[in-house]
Amino acid sequence: MANIQYYDVILKPVVTEKTMALMADKKYTFLVHPEANKTQIKEAVEKMFPGTKVAGVNTINMDGKNKRVRGTMTFGKTAKTKKAIVQLTEESAEIEIFQGL
Template identity: 80%
Template sequence: MADIKYYDVILKPVITEKSMAGMGEKKYTFLVHTEANKSQIKEAVEKMFEGTKVKSVNTINMDGKNKRRGMVTGKTAKTKKAIVQLTADSKEIEIFAGL
């Protein structure tokens, strides 16, 4: 297991129709490091975004997609998504505020 710091855990937010619909229930979706576990994700969200308290974390491991370029085939990299549920008294995450 690699030594992952909290600032390396969250890579970027996932902005889709489904993730935007979840924001009404205080659910936020992030692309995270592939070796990060749920407790590391919870710690990273609470440290990076002030005033947030995490209720639960759900993770999804996604395999790479098959890609083809001419006759050469390959796969894209594996990724991991995390859906973070905040508590009712928690502050909103600011990066999603203008969307």
């Protein structure tokens, strides 16, 4: 496994209708490094967003989608991704990047 630093773990937030509804329960969804584990994700969230305490982390490995080049019979796949749903504790501060969305 590669040596992953905490700032390399979280790639970007996932903003959809479903994830915005989960924010009411203090659950935030991020795209994360495919080789990151739950403890690395927890440490990264607590270091990157001061005042947050993570109660739990759920991860989802998503396969790449099948794609075809237009006009030819060439097939390929998009890259595999990994999502993490982070549950914060009740006394934890909220994550600011989601404010005003």
